[in-house]
Amino acid sequence: MTSAPQRFILFVVFFVSGVCGLGHQMVWSRVFGLGLGHELPAVLAVVTAFFGGVALGAWILDGALSRSPRPGRWYGFLELLIGLWGVLLIVRLPQTNELALLLIGIDPSPLRHWTAAFSVPFVLLLPATASMGATLAAMDRFVAPLTTDGKCIGTLYALNTLGAVLGTLLATFLLVPALGFTRTLLMLASLNAFCGVIVLIVERRIGTPAPLSLWNSIQRLVIGRRDPPDPSPLPQGEGTKQPAHPPANRARLGEARRSILPLPAGEGRGENSLNKCAHSSP
Numbered sequence: 001m002t003s004a005p006q007r008f009i010l011f012v013v014f015f016v017s018g019v020c021g022l023g024h025q026m027v028w029s030r031v032f033g034l035g036l037g038h039e040l041p042a043v044l045a046v047v048t049a050f051f052g053g054v055a056l057g058a059w060i061l062d063g064a065l066s067r068s069p070r071p072g073r074w075y076g077f078l079e080l081l082i083g084l085w086g087v088l089l090i091v092r093l094p095q096t097n098e099l100a101l102l103l104i105g106i107d108p109s110p111l112r113h114w115t116a117a118f119s120v121p122f123v124l125l126l127p128a129t130a131s132m133g134a135t136l137a138a139m140d141r142f143v144a145p146l147t148t149d150g151k152c153i154g155t156l157y158a159l160n161t162l163g164a165v166l167g168t169l170l171a172t173f174l175l176v177p178a179l180g181f182t183r184t185l186l187m188l189a190s191l192n193a194f195c196g197v198i199v200l201i202v203e204r205r206i207g208t209p210a211p212l213s214l215w216n217s218i219q220r221l222v223i224g225r226r227d228p229p230d231p232s233p234l235p236q237g238e239g240t241k242q243p244a245h246p247p248a249n250r251a252r253l254g255e256a257r258r259s260i261l262p263l264p265a266g267e268g269r270g271e272n273s274l275n276k277c278a279h280s281s282p
Contacts, residue, residue, distance in 0.1 A: 001179060003139055003147075004091070004144040006146055006202055006206065007143060007146050007147065008153075009198065009202055009203065010085060010139065010142065010143050010199065011143075011155065013139075013154070013158055013195045013198055013199055014056075014135075014139050014156055014160050014163070015148075015159040015160065015162065016039045016161065016163060016191055016195055017132075017163065017192065017195050018078065018159065018160035018162065018163025018164040018166075018167060019159060019163040019167035019191070020082070020164050020167060020188045020189075020191050020192050020195075021132050021160075021163075021164055021166070021167065022164040022165070023051050023168070023171040023175065023184070023188045024086060024128070024185070024188055024189075024198025025046060025047070025166035025168075026167075026168055026171040026172055026176075027043050027045050027171055027176060027181055027184050027185055027197075028089075028093075028121070028125065029043045029046040029047070029049075029095065030042075030044060030095075030123055030181065031093050031097070031181055032045060032046055032093075032097065032100075034261050035097025035098065035099075035100040035101055035120075036097075036099050036100055036104070036116075036117050037098065041113070041114070042115045042117070042121075044117075044118075045118050045120075045121045046116055046121050048121075049118065049121040049122035049124075049125050049126075049129065049155075050125065050131070053122065053125055053126045053128070053131035053132070053133065053196045054129050054132050055127075055129070056126070056130055056132055056133065057131060057132065057133030057134045057135060058129025058133035058136065059133075060130070060134075061130075061132075061133075061134035061137070064237075065134065065137045065138050065141060066137075066141070068141075070201030070203070071137075071139075071141035071142040071199070072138075072142040072202065072206070073104055073200065073201055073203055074138040075135055075142055075156040075196070075199050075253050076133040076196040076197070076199040076201075076203065077140035077196065078132075078134055078135050078138060078196070078199035079131075079135065079192050079193065079196030079199065080192075080193055080196040080197075081127065081128070081131045081189065081196045082128050082131045082132060082192040082193075082196075083189040083191075083193030083194075083196065084187070084189075084193070085127045085128040085131075085189075085191035086128060086186075086188060086192060087185075087186065087189045088191030089124070089125075089128070090182055090185050090186060090189075092124065093124075096124050096188045099120065100116055100117070100120045102117040103120065104116045104117070106118075109233060115252070120281045122245070128162065136153075136156065136157065136160065140152060140153050140156055140263050142199075142203070145155065150258060170190075171184060175187070186227055191227040197263070217258065237262065
């Protein structure tokens with residue numbers, strides 16, 4: 001499988017993930033309205049819990065995703081966690097509504113009402129929303145090596161946002177009226193799990209990078225990666241310091257100096273002549 005079909009599959013998966021994310025949010029808002037006493041507090045609470053969890057998940061898991069050599073596996077398991085938690089919420093949401101009614105009471109103060117309205121959805125939805133927040137970083141790291149320029153964050157964000165718009169419209173005007181809350185949540189959770197399985201299959205087909213040896217790992221950690229030295233000899237004067245005057249050139253240089261600076265008349269040009277000059281000097 002070449003990189004182009006892989007990119008297309010991953011882009012479609014992230015689009016469907018956006019559909020599921022905002023579809024979940026719309027259904028959760030409607031269901032929480034039964035327990036929080038009014039739809040407006042429920043919408044505000046779920047929107048706050050949703051985006052607060054997304055931001056928290058992206059912030060906490062960013063370091064682990066950046067260090068991981070297997071971002072595709074991260075993404076697959078995050079989608080599976082979203083799907084699993086979405087199924088558990090089908091059972092837990094009615095019980096959570098009863099807890100919210102108990103915490104709010106019959107005639108609560110505004111502080112008590114809004115504290116319960118915001119804290120209960122935030123805690124209950126956090127595993128799913130935090131996983132949603134980390135999916136963008138994981139998918140970006142997974143798709144970037146498959147692109148020609150290594151840049152794909154804009155395309156991913158646009159596809160996910162477009163999917164979120166479509167998910168809002170589908171959940172509000174089509175899925176909930178036709179299927180009801182439980183079946184809609186079950187379908188959306190199944191789509192999340194399906195996206196996770198698809199990405200895990202693609203990640204397995206791509207393969208895993210070869211593990212680093214202990215010495216290479218130490219080099220990357222301490223001094224960075226360096227290329228081994230070139231064993232071929234460098235030409236003279238490039239990278240190596242050569243002797244200023246090799247022996248063959250030294251003899252010719254001495255002859256040239258003696259021809260330019262002649263000795264006094266009647267004296268030879270050897271070492272004996274130089275010695276005679278030294279003895280004849282006062």
